[in-house]
Amino acid sequence: MAQTSLLQGKHFYCREWVFHKIQHCLQEKTSNLSAPGTAEPLNPVSRAGKGGSWGVLLVGGPGSGKTALCTELLWPSSIHGVHRGLHQHCLGFHFCRVEDSDTLCVSGFVRGLVSQIRQSGLVPEYEEKVSEPVVQSALQPGECERNPAETFKRCVLLPLLGCKAPSQALFVLLDSVDEGCLTGDRDQRSANIAELLAAHHELFPPWLLLICSARRQNKHITKLFTGDSVELRLDEFLGPAAGNQHQMCEYF
Numbered sequence: 001m002a003q004t005s006l007l008q009g010k011h012f013y014c015r016e017w018v019f020h021k022i023q024h025c026l027q028e029k030t031s032n033l034s035a036p037g038t039a040e041p042l043n044p045v046s047r048a049g050k051g052g053s054w055g056v057l058l059v060g061g062p063g064s065g066k067t068a069l070c071t072e073l074l075w076p077s078s079i080h081g082v083h084r085g086l087h088q089h090c091l092g093f094h095f096c097r098v099e100d101s102d103t104l105c106v107s108g109f110v111r112g113l114v115s116q117i118r119q120s121g122l123v124p125e126y127e128e129k130v131s132e133p134v135v136q137s138a139l140q141p142g143e144c145e146r147n148p149a150e151t152f153k154r155c156v157l158l159p160l161l162g163c164k165a166p167s168q169a170l171f172v173l174l175d176s177v178d179e180g181c182l183t184g185d186r187d188q189r190s191a192n193i194a195e196l197l198a199a200h201h202e203l204f205p206p207w208l209l210l211i212c213s214a215r216r217q218n219k220h221i222t223k224l225f226t227g228d229s230v231e232l233r234l235d236e237f238l239g240p241a242a243g244n245q246h247q248m249c250e251y252f
Contacts, residue, residue, distance in 0.1 A: 029169035055210035060234035066213040092116035129159035198224035
């Protein structure tokens with residue numbers, strides 16, 4: 001699990017509109033949770049996918065600032081970022097890097113996410129649920145590697161669905177989820193991470209927002225996240241020229 005970014009500690013400027021969009025998505029999910037007539041049913045699985053858009057996809061060409069933006073979201077370097085407090089809503093994160101094969105391993109992603117959720121303390125009931133024997137058996141050495149999709153479902157999604165919803169919506173962030181596809185490797189392990197998330201998004205609890213970044217040129221990956229998700233194009237906001245002018249105005 002990539003638990004840091006190579007850009008951590010670097011100063012970040014502009015792109016306030018992206019953070020506002022993400023903040024709006026989180027607020028929308030929080031509002032849906034507290035809206036009248038949204039009492040939790042007995043079957044927790046039926047609660048999945050009912051909290052507005054299930055994800056945010058950050059797309060852009062090479063050098064458009066996807067990783068820098070994800071880094072700023074988790075470790076804000078500006079006073080505005082700290083005050084905004086989006087980093088306090090992070091339940092887990094993962095940075096895919098094509099030069100680091102460990103970050104492209106789907107079983108490593110699942111194990112790391114379980115560990116981060118336990119350590120976050122944002123969903124107190126999760127620790128108890130993930131300690132149950134049936135869940136622990138799926139985390140045994142070799143089991144997650146044999147069937148990471150089942151482990152993801154049994155150790156991440158179903159336990160979260162069975163927990164009491166937090167007072168405010170949370171998010172999980174995946175940066176460069178398309179990285180492995182650029183290598184042409186046969187197993188395309190990074191694509192498997194993307195496919196894992198896309199195939200199970202209906203089981204995401206309504207209070208959890210998935211945020212992913214990918215190059216817009218990778219149509220296979222971007223198609224996986226179409227539908228009830230918000231797509232933010234980092235290099236096409238207001239058009240190329242207007243977008244650059246807007247970012248310069250933000251900077252000054």
